[in-house]
Amino acid sequence: MSESGRVAGPGHVTGPGRSRPHPLGKSAGLDLSEPADRVAPRLLGATIMHGSVGVRLTEVEAYLGIDDPASHAAxxxxxxxSVMFGPPGHMYVYLSYGIHRCVNVVCSPDGTASAVLLRAGQIVCGVDEVRSRRGAVPARRLASGPGNLGSALGADLTDWGAALTVCAMGSPIEPATEGLVNDPPHPDGHDRLGTDQSTPDGVTHHDCPPRWRLIPASEPVRYRTGPRVGISRNADAPLRFWIDGDPTVSGRR
Structure with missing residues (x-):
């Protein structure tokens, strides 16, 4: 049985301890200005849309900013x-090992860094487009693992800082390919990527159609918590959340 932690308050998590799967209430109150450890479990069962592709999220990890040694914001x-320190509701996309495009949702108030890494999900829209990117792999593996999920969604470094539109619960899950308007301008300091080992020189995020959308879960899910995967710092913090028994989950169940 997996170990589980309990959120004790903003940015604070209790030590691991055994517990049953947690019932997750309906996410009508989804608020991306809350810390990542509160937002993360509410994203389970939600659908992230990028253009014509939709992924129902089944596994996520919270990163808490300067007090979390495993966070890029530490x-x-x-x-x-820098986008993690800006206003919530933006996308943080970076390259891992120079090849994997990892997708994060920025949380917490402006100036307080935290983000949720999207680790795995089920394709619910645009499967033909996903297969053109991912090839002939089993359906459960199309978006299993953060790099595979980023590839399935067609994310790239120009999505760094893109606005995420949070839709009303129950909104239709359908492609967004026509009749789109531009994103609002990015806040000062969030328009250009500088030189960095994980980002190319001078990549600029231009105003673009708001293809990133989030449709909150309309039904409760049962989820478990445990340590995050593939990190060496703050490795025991129970900040990984996954839907109990879902076959698309990438890490330890």
């Missing part, structure tokens, strides 16, 4: 992580 703002 050392303060850098050209790569």
């Amino acid at each position: 050392r303060g703002p850098t050209p790569r992580s």
Whole structure:
């Protein structure tokens, strides 16, 4: 049985302890200005849309900013992580090992860095487009693992800082390919990526159609918590959340 932690308050998590799967209430109150450890479990069962592709999220990880040694924000703002210190509701996309495009949702109030890494999900829209990117792999693996999920969604470094539109619960899950308007301008300091080992020189995020959308879960899910995957710092913090028994989950169940 997986170990589970309990959120004790903003940015604070209790030590791991055994517990049953947590019932997750309906996410009508989804508020991205809350800390990542509160937002993360509410994203389970939600659908992230990028253009014509939709993924129902089944596994996420919370990163808490300067007090979390595993976070990209632990050392303060850098050209790569500066978007995490900006307003919530934006996308933080970076390259892992130079090849994997990892997708994060920025949380917490402006100036307080935290983000949720999207680790796995089920394709619910645009499967043909996903297969053109991912090839002939089993359906459960199309968006299993953060790099695979980023590839399935067609994310790239120009999505760094893109606005995320949070839709009303029950909104239709359908492609957004026509009749789109431009994003509002990005806040000062969030328009250009500087030189960084994980981002190319001079990549600029231009105003673009709001293809990033989030449709909150309309039904409760049962989820578990445990340590995050593939990190060496603050590795025991129970900040990974996944839907109990879902076959698309990428890490330890």
